[in-house]
Amino acid sequence: MTDFAATKRLFHLPEGIVYLDGNSLGPLPRAAPARLEGTLRDEWGEMLITGWNRAGWMDQPRRTGDRVGRLIGAEAGHVVMGDTLSIKVWQALAAALELRPDRRVILSDSGNFPSDLYMAEGLAGLLDKGHELRVVEPEALAEHITDEVAVALITEVDYRTGRLHDMRALTAKAHAAGALTVWDLAHSAGALPVDLSGAGADFAVGCTYKYLNGGPGAPAFIYVAPRHADHARPALSGWLGHAAPFAFEPRYRAGDGIERMRVGTPPVLALAALDAALDVWDGVDMAALRARSLELTALFIEEVEARCPRLQLVTPRAPDRRGSQVSFRFAEGYAAMQALIARGVIGDFRAPDIMRFGITPLYIDEADIRRAVDVLAEVMEGDLWDDPAYRARAAVT
Incomplete structure (x- = not known):
């Protein structure tokens, strides 16, 4: 049984703030500053x-990848950290397309995060082989x-609405049709x-x-299934994806398995902060987390609909069809969110009219939900x- 009161104490949460934006940037784990200080002073210094x-810096991407892998049901040794999410999308999609050389359609949906679609569109243009990005509802x-x-390129949880795709069913459908899948877990990991x-x-x-609370700009991850790991070609032939980086060979030889998906130098400081954040998960049962998330999201939906009738729910009501966020539509959603933030309730806004609230049981409880609804009402x-002060658009919404 996970003690969520205990996990809440593991985060620095500013006094007087209800933080409902962990679906965009997780809060600071209390252990992270000391971990970073130790890395700076005792290792780099x-x-x-x-x-x-x-200090094992070169192995960090694999070690930390295995810790993330445990949370996403990956086989050991098949997740590696590094670079940004867009780069990892590009790598995975390029490798998958090469495994299906006789097909030209990249399928995605309009709920996918736009940068995933940008990467797919750019890759299709670069390949110049007639690939088509087909986007459906x-x-x-x-x-x-x-x-x-x-390839089906799918974000498991819609970043705007919180709608949850059925990974197992869609993957089975893709395989039955001879297609491959690339899953974006940005809003589900x-x-x-x-x-x-x-x-x-x-x-x-x-x-x-x-949701993994690694800090602003924390590195991305990529997973390659064991059946593909040794022959999926890394289109980005980075130095650290080479089989022998320090042999300095003039020609590229891909490393074994997931190692070939490494590109550049590991972000040592960022990985140290992430590693500290992942310590929180050592005592968390994912089934308990999901159950608590559904309880809190249901409470939030119920209370907001009862007290804020002008807000239109866009997140699915069915528990098995939503992630861990709740979104409402309101024409003046940007201004309303700024008014909330000014009063100590932090969520965020996604164009054109979506107010998003991330519900994270690691540090959000029922009292937080009720206070947030009080302020929203x-x-x-x-x-x-x-x-007018709430209508002025900042660079980040």
């Missing part, structure tokens, strides 16, 4: 360049998985149980600064959002 060997995805499709191995996923990618009932 005292070991200098010898830290690559003595989320509900129609399964019916469009045909024998034309090379650390938010709900994921079983890549059990679902038969081919490739998966994700970021670690949201106050803002909506009094039209407190109707202030």
